[in-house]
Structure formats: C-alpha cells, structure tokens
Amino acid sequence: MNYKVLVVDDSKLARMVMASAFRRIRPDWSLIETPNADEALATVSKGAVDIALIDFNMPGTDGLELIANIRKSYPGMPVAVVSANVQDEIIGRARQLDAGFIAKPLTDEALEAFLSGAALRLRKGAK
Amino acid sequence: MNPNASDLTEIEQDALAEIANMGVSRAASSLRQMVGEQVLLSVPAVRIVTREAASKLVERNNAKKLVAVQQSFEGPFAGKALLIFPEAQSLELVRSIVGDEHSLEDVIDLEQEALAETGNIILNGCLATIANVLHRTMRMSLPSIVRGDGATLFEVDGAASGQFVLFLYIDFNIKSRDVHGFIALLMDLPSIAALKEIVHDFIRGIEQQSSGHAG
Numbered sequence: 001m002n003y004k005v006l007v008v009d010d011s012k013l014a015r016m017v018m019a020s021a022f023r024r025i026r027p028d029w030s031l032i033e034t035p036n037a038d039e040a041l042a043t044v045s046k047g048a049v050d051i052a053l054i055d056f057n058m059p060g061t062d063g064l065e066l067i068a069n070i071r072k073s074y075p076g077m078p079v080a081v082v083s084a085n086v087q088d089e090i091i092g093r094a095r096q097l098d099a100g101f102i103a104k105p106l107t108d109e110a111l112e113a114f115l116s117g118a119a120l121r122l123r124k125g126a127k
Numbered sequence: 128m129n130p131n132a133s134d135l136t137e138i139e140q141d142a143l144a145e146i147a148n149m150g151v152s153r154a155a156s157s158l159r160q161m162v163g164e165q166v167l168l169s170v171p172a173v174r175i176v177t178r179e180a181a182s183k184l185v186e187r188n189n190a191k192k193l194v195a196v197q198q199s200f201e202g203p204f205a206g207k208a209l210l211i212f213p214e215a216q217s218l219e220l221v222r223s224i225v226g227d228e229h230s231l232e233d234v235i236d237l238e239q240e241a242l243a244e245t246g247n248i249i250l251n252g253c254l255a256t257i258a259n260v261l262h263r264t265m266r267m268s269l270p271s272i273v274r275g276d277g278a279t280l281f282e283v284d285g286a287a288s289g290q291f292v293l294f295l296y297i298d299f300n301i302k303s304r305d306v307h308g309f310i311a312l313l314m315d316l317p318s319i320a321a322l323k324e325i326v327h328d329f330i331r332g333i334e335q336q337s338s339g340h341a342g
Contacts, residue, residue: 010170011145012138013330020333057148059170084152084256089165104149105260 002028003122004048008040008066009033009055009082014104018053018082021111037061037069044070049077051118053102056083056090064090067097076125078118082106134175135323142326144171146260147295150253151310155299157252161245162223162301169298175319181294182277185211185309191276196246200254202265203325204318206293208250212308214274217242220306239272246270253310261325281313293319 005026007018015033022031032049034040037060043049052070056063063081070077080100083090094101100114135143148171155166176184185193192214199207212220221241222234229237247270258265273280281292293314300307314322 011141011148013142013145013333016330016333020336024336057152057168057170084149084156085168086153086156087159087165089159104152105256 001119001123002030003050003119004030004032006040006043006049006052006054007031007033008035008037008052008058008063010035010058011055014055014082017106018111021106021108025108025112026115037063037066040066041069044074050122051115052077052079053082054079054099056081056085064093064097067094067099071097076121078114078121080114080118134319135173138330139323139326140173142330143293143295143322144173146257146326147171147173147253147297147312149260150256151297151299153256154249154252154310157248158245158299158301161248162220162304164223164304165302167300167302171295171297174294175291176294177291178281178313179278179283181292181311181313182281182283184277184294184296185280185311186277193274193276193280194242195273195280196242196250196270197273197280198246198250198254198270199268200265201267202258203263204314204321206312206314206318208254209280209311209313210246210249210308211280211311212306216306216308219304220245220301220308223301223304223306242272243270246272249310253312261329263325291316293322 007015009015019031022029032043034043036058054063054066067079070079080102081094082102082104084104086103091101102110102114151168155168159166193211194214194217195209195211197207197209217238218234221238224241224245225237251267254265254267278284294311296309296311298307298309
C-alpha cells in the first residue's frame with residue numbers, strides 16, 4: 001500500500017532532506033510539502049493525507065499546535081514531530097497528542113521505524 | 128562590494144537557518160537538562176550585517192549591560208559563538224543551574240565558573256551538531272566571559288569594525304524563570320565563502336543520495 005505523506009517544515013532544506021530519505025526508503029509513497037501550518041491544515045482538510053511529519057519550530061503556529069488542530073478532525077492519523085529540540089516537554093507534549101517524535105538531524109533508521117509503525121496502524125485501522 | 132543578505136541565495140539562507148536551528152535546538156536540550164526547566168526558542172534569523180549592526184540587534188529589547196560566554200571556532204570556516212544575556216540575569220541563570228538552595232554569596236562565587244561551563248556545554252553542543260551535519264571537523268577554543276554592551280561583545284571598535292559578518296541568532300527563554308538571552312554565531316566574510324561552498328556540497332549530497340538509490 002502506498003500512502004500519502006504530508007511534510008510540514010518552514011525550511012526548504014529540511015523538506016529536501018526528508019524527500020531524499022523517502023526516495024531511499026519509501027520511493028513509492030507520495031509526498032505533499034507545505035511550509036507552514038495554515039497550508040498544512042488546508043491540505044489535511046481536503047482529506048488527502050494519510051500520515052503527517054511536522055517540524056516543531058516554525059514561524060506562526062508551531063508544530064504541536066498544528067497537531068492539536070489536526071487531531072480534532074483526525075484523531076487516528078499517524079503523526080510525528082520532527083525536531084532537534086529533544087527536550088522532555090516537547091517529546092511529552094507530542095506523546096500527549098498521540099504523536100511520534102523523530103529527532104533531527106534526520107536518519108533513515110528513525111524515519112523507517114516511524115513509517116513502519118504508521119503503515120501497520122493504517123492497515124489495522126482499515127480492517 | 129557592499130555585501131548584504133542578498134549575497135546569500137534563498138536556499139543558502141534557508142540551509143544556514145535550518146542547520147543553525149538544529150545546533151541550537153540540541154544545545155537548548157542540554158540547557159534544559161542543566162536547569163530542569165523547559166527552554167523556549169525563537170525561529171532563527173540569518174543576516175549579513177556590519178559588526179555594528181549586529182551589536183545593535185542584540186541590544187534591542189535588552190539592557191545595554193550584557194554578559195556573554197564566547198568560544199572561537201576554527202576549521203573550514205571560522206568565527207565566534209556566543210551565549211549572551213542581560214547582565215542582571217546572569218545570577219538567576221547560575222541559580223537555576225546550581226539550585227535555589229545556594230546563598231547569594233555562593234552564587235556570586237560560582238558565577239564565573241558556572242557561566243563558562245554552561246557556555247561550554249551549550250556552544251559546543253551547538254557547534255558539534257553543525258559540524259556533524261556538514262561532515263566537517265571544527266576546533267573550539269576554551270570559553271571566555273565578556274561583559275559590556277553589544278559593541279564590546281562584537282569588537283565594534285577594533286580594526287574589523289566596518290567589516291560585514293554573517294550573523295545567525297536565536298532567542299532563548301527559560302520558562303518560569305526570568306531568564307532570556309541569545310545564542311549568536313558570527314563569521315567573517317572569507318569564512319562565508321567557505322561556508323557557502325560547504326552548504327552547496329551538502330545540498331548536492333542530498334540530491335545525489337536520493338537519485339543514486341531511487342527506485
């Protein structure tokens with residue numbers, strides 16, 4: 001099954017790094033990139049997103065606020081915060097929102113682990 | 128030539144901000160371990176400005192009396208990393224690290240050492256992350272403490288006063304303590320050229336890695 005993944009990061013470089021990792025480990029999945037929370041919400045509300053990977057430190061709405069917003073309509077969507085900010089509070093708040101946490105600098109291993117779990121969850125949900 | 132931010136392309140500016148953001152976010156996580164409380168960060172700013180303009184930027188919204196822990200770094204590019212905060216808050220920062228049970232006298236005694244050590248952990252964490260991301264090695268000097276206004280911190284009166292520098296900075300704030308400050312990186316122009324090269328290598332690397340393994 002090929003899923004649609006939303007990547008939200010204000011940095012183009014960070015989105016390039018993410019896209020590069022996907023081309024290595026999930027080349028058949030499609031990526032939708034947005035640079036901020038508003039565009040991300042607009043994309044999500046069209047219902048075209050299976051999984052979301054969201055930067056924390058962005059101008060305007062931060063990643064955790066965005067996830068809280070997404071959760072209102074999509075309580076079961078696999079979502080992860082992607083950040084170098086590995087402080088307990090950030091990881092703790094992600095957990096409260098039932099979101100994963102992937103540390104920057106991004107590694108294929110960390111992304112792979114999250115995506116495998118997400119795919120499993122989506123398959124279970126579909127049954 | 129009159130360098131300004133337009134000398135950095137959009138993607139260069141983006142890359143530097145993102146790489147600095149990773150460095151500072153990691154460093155803030157170390158600071159969080161030391162103070163036991165959440166450290167809030169702003170989004171990073173990247174500018175090419177004169178030293179004087181940089182000094183004005185750190186004074187903005189701040190008392191003129193600042194204290195900074197600084198470390199020089201050398202490698203493929205060279206410059207200075209600084210942890211800066213208003214002097215009036217340095218004791219509060221030290222107190223948040225050593226614990227509230229210490230007397231004011233103890234805190235004052237410990238100030239210099241605690242600041243140097245804090246700066247060392249934060250700035251090293253920041254620079255080491257940047258070096259690792261770029262696959263380069265950087266040597267770092269021992270931390271030293273500077274007190275004064277923005278001009279003193281950035282050596283505005285020295286020979287290099289009119290020089291343009293690459294100035295990266297991020298605000299930090301310790302939640303529930305009245306402590307805020309900046310982490311700043313300052314690089315001179317010859318270093319900017321070297322850094323641009325390295326950033327380009329990095330971006331090319333991202334593109335090659337994916338095309339090599341795609342499909």
